[in-house]
Amino acid sequence: MEIQEHIIELPKKVYIGTGILSKLKDYLFQLNVTSPLLIVTGPNVRKIVIDKILDNLNEINKIELIEVNDSTIDEVNRVEEKAKGSNLKFILGIGGGKTIDVTKYAAYKLNVNFISIPTAPSHDGIASPFASIKGLGKPVSVKAKMPYAIIADIDVLSTAPRRLINSGIGDTLGKLVAVRDWKLASKLTGEYYGDYTASLAILSAKHALSCTRIIHRDLKYSVRLLVEALISSGIAMGMAGSTRPASGSEHLFAHAVDLLQPNAALHGELVGIGTVIMAYIHGINWREIKRALNRIGLPTNVKELGISNEVIIKALTVAHSIRPERYTILGDRGLTWSSAEKVVRDTGIID
Ligand SMILES: NC(=O)C1=CN([C@@H]2O[C@H](COP(=O)(O)OP(=O)(O)OC[C@H]3O[C@@H](n4cnc5c(N)ncnc54)[C@H](OP(=O)(O)O)[C@@H]3O)[C@@H](O)[C@H]2O)C=CC1
Numbered sequence: 548m549e550i551q552e553h554i555i556e557l558p559k560k561v562y563i564g565t566g567i568l569s570k571l572k573d574y575l576f577q578l579n580v581t582s583p584l585l586i587v588t589g590p591n592v593r594k595i596v597i598d599k600i601l602d603n604l605n606e607i608n609k610i611e612l613i614e615v616n617d618s619t620i621d622e623v624n625r626v627e628e629k630a631k632g633s634n635l636k637f638i639l640g641i642g643g644g645k646t647i648d649v650t651k652y653a654a655y656k657l658n659v660n661f662i663s664i665p666t667a668p669s670h671d672g673i674a675s676p677f678a679s680i681k682g683l684g685k686p687v688s689v690k691a692k693m694p695y696a697i698i699a700d701i702d703v704l705s706t707a708p709r710r711l712i713n714s715g716i717g718d719t720l721g722k723l724v725a726v727r728d729w730k731l732a733s734k735l736t737g738e739y740y741g742d743y744t745a746s747l748a749i750l751s752a753k754h755a756l757s758c759t760r761i762i763h764r765d766l767k768y769s770v771r772l773l774v775e776a777l778i779s780s781g782i783a784m785g786m787a788g789s790t791r792p793a794s795g796s797e798h799l800f801a802h803a804v805d806l807l808q809p810n811a812a813l814h815g816e817l818v819g820i821g822t823v824i825m826a827y828i829h830g831i832n833w834r835e836i837k838r839a840l841n842r843i844g845l846p847t848n849v850k851e852l853g854i855s856n857e858v859i860i861k862a863l864t865v866a867h868s869i870r871p872e873r874y875t876i877l878g879d880r881g882l883t884w885s886s887a888e889k890v891v892r893d894t895g896i897i898d
């Protein structure tokens with residue numbers, strides 16, 4: 548059998564532990580990171596963590612800082628402008644999903660190394676070579692730079708608002724459905740199914756499920772488990788060369804809601820709800836997934852998010868059209884209005 552060439556990029560090093568951002572200077576030295584450096588961050592994160600980091604980096608003589616407010620192509624262009632002409636080889640992205648995505652995509656366009664320093668365990672873009680950027684004409688992620696290194700400080704990540712931590716759990720539980728969709732597509736369309744990367748994604752989801760049981764008792768341990776799950780999901784995407792192991796119909800639903808009502812909820816909150824809905828359609832144990840979301844206070848009824856029943860039903864009817872090349876349980880024609888309504892009523896997503 549002939550196997551097509553497939554090149555896998557992986558991070559060079561992953562640093563994870565409590566209080567490790569205080570060692571950032573040593574890590575950059577180990578990684579041969581040279582001045583000048585550009586740090587990309589967000590306005591809140593700047594106040595919470597950046598000052599401490601800058602104190603620690605004061606021996607690196609040239610550090611520039613830029614704040615980004617949204618994950619749009621305009622913000623990516625601003626980062627590129629700032630970097631141009633400075634002979635820069637490394638960019639550090641320090642923040643939540645939006646900051647990480649903007650930095651990752653800017654690094655890709657500039658062809659420089661990107662170091663991922665997440666401050667919230669809210670998404671699995673921490674370790675993936677894909678970024679969700681608004682303004683490129685599609686709501687799904689695009690190819691970007693695989694992180695050269697990841698520095699995950701569990702102290703910082705555990706102090707992120709609980710809603711962001713829960714969002715990471717929701718995003719990761721989504722893999723339970725994403726992998727089912729992938730397997731189904733492989734049966735129906737002959738698409739290549741990568742057993743190894745699918746298993747990695749499922750393992751991440753199982754860890755996220757464990758998190759829902761222990762987070763009340765041991766936040767830091769749970770966040771560590773979650774961060775490892777998010778990283779291995781990101782690595783699964785890197786190995787697969789696509790977000791296929793991590794994004795199926797549950798993500799299509801989340802993207803559709805985001806298009807119809809932007810910023811109504813966090814990414815992982817919508818993915819969590821999408822996972823319940825798509826698990827129901829797949830005929831797998833959707834009640835267990837819903838119980839897991841309820842245990843940690845992730846929304847399971849869209850009233851909690853201020854999203855109307857009409858938006859949710861509409862999202863379900865159009866989700867299949869968002870990425871037609873990626874076959875899922877929604878099929879080529881999607882759900883009718885009445886079947887979509889029945890699914891969300893049966894699962895209690897709407898009253
Ligand atoms: N590339 C990929 O594969 C993936 C990408 N995504 C994308 O990621 C984005 C969502 O990321 P998410 O993190 O939920 O949202 P944001 O990056 O918007 O972060 C939400 C808020 O939390 C703040 N914040 C971050 N860390 C902390 C902290 N430690 N303490 C207090 N506040 C903090 C941010 O501050 P500030 O304003 O300073 O940034 C921001 O105001 C979406 O755009 C989504 O599409 C999601 C999944 C996968």
Ligand SMILES: O=C(CO)COP(=O)(O)O
Pocket residue numbers: 671672677679686687688718790793794798799
């Ligand atoms: O959010 C993602 C994985 O968790 C990326 O998915 P998309 O490729 O659907 O944007």
Ligand SMILES: [Zn+2]
Pocket residue numbers: 670671718798814818
């Ligand atoms: Zn996601």
